[in-house]
Amino acid sequence: DVKVTQSSRYLVKRTGEKVFLECVQDMDHENMFWYRQDPGLGLRLIYFSYDVKMKEKGDIPEGYSVSREKKERFSLILESASTNQTSMYLCASSLLTGFSPLHFGNGTRLTVT
Amino acid sequence: AQSVTQPDIHITVSEGASLELRCNYSYGATPYLFWYVQSPGQGLQLLLKYFSGDTLVQGIKGFEAEFKRSQSSFNLRKPSVHWSDAAEYFCAVGSGTASKLTFGTGTRLQVTL
Numbered sequence: 001d002v003k004v005t006q007s008s009r010y011l012v013k014r015t016g017e018k019v020f021l022e023c024v025q026d027m028d029h030e031n032m033f034w035y036r037q038d039p040g041l042g043l044r045l046i047y048f049s050y051d052v053k054m055k056e057k058g059d060i061p062e063g064y065s066v067s068r069e070k071k072e073r074f075s076l077i078l079e080s081a082s083t084n085q086t087s088m089y090l091c092a093s094s095l096l097t098g099f100s101p102l103h104f105g106n107g108t109r110l111t112v113t
Numbered sequence: 114a115q116s117v118t119q120p121d122i123h124i125t126v127s128e129g130a131s132l133e134l135r136c137n138y139s140y141g142a143t144p145y146l147f148w149y150v151q152s153p154g155q156g157l158q159l160l161l162k163y164f165s166g167d168t169l170v171q172g173i174k175g176f177e178a179e180f181k182r183s184q185s186s187f188n189l190r191k192p193s194v195h196w197s198d199a200a201e202y203f204c205a206v207g208s209g210t211a212s213k214l215t216f217g218t219g220t221r222l223q224v225t226l
Contacts, residue, residue: 045213090157
């Protein structure tokens with residue numbers, strides 16, 4: 001079974017801090033995604049990657065960057081955290097071929113104070 | 114641009130009653146459609162998907178969904194709801210490459226005993 005692991009379940013950071021959210025998948029999936037989940041807004045795509053060192057902007061990339069140095073790991077970076085980035089962050093992965101369903105991690109709830 | 118509408122924010126049903134969750138999509142071509150479920154504190158789990166062929170698709174946990182192109186809908190149904198079905202349900206539409214999905218805002222299901 002596919003396992004997508006997000007390194008932190010809860011994080012509390014201060015405004016202006018640099019924040020790293022880590023995600024690892026164990027099924028050799030080519031695609032990896034970062035979504036943000038907010039009440040009443042559903043899930044919104046921040047960035048995705050279809051290969052190592054490749055990345056593409058999603059619908060809400062402002063204030064975020066990503067890194068994919070290895071196939072199994074996809075990091076989301078908040079260069080200077082702000083209170084409006086307080087949210088639930090979900091990582092997902094999928095195969096490249098066809099239209100493979102996404103497999104999600106359990107999420108990281110980030111609070112920026 | 115593609116979009117998904119879930120008109121019901123919150124639905125309450127009695128255990129044993131039937132359930133229908135509504136989903137309408139906007140997409141120019143033949144869509145890839147998904148339903149995901151999120152239990153409290155968890156990531157999203159795939160319930161079912163529609164790519165092509167039979168417009169009535171079966172999923173896990175006794176759920177089914179029907180694709181109706183003329184109504185741009187992909188409603189989720191279950192004949193008899195169990196208390197463990199209480200969760201948040203997300204409809205999603207996919208496009209292009211890399212399994213990129215656009216999600217609806219979700220419907221929270223409450224089940225009364």
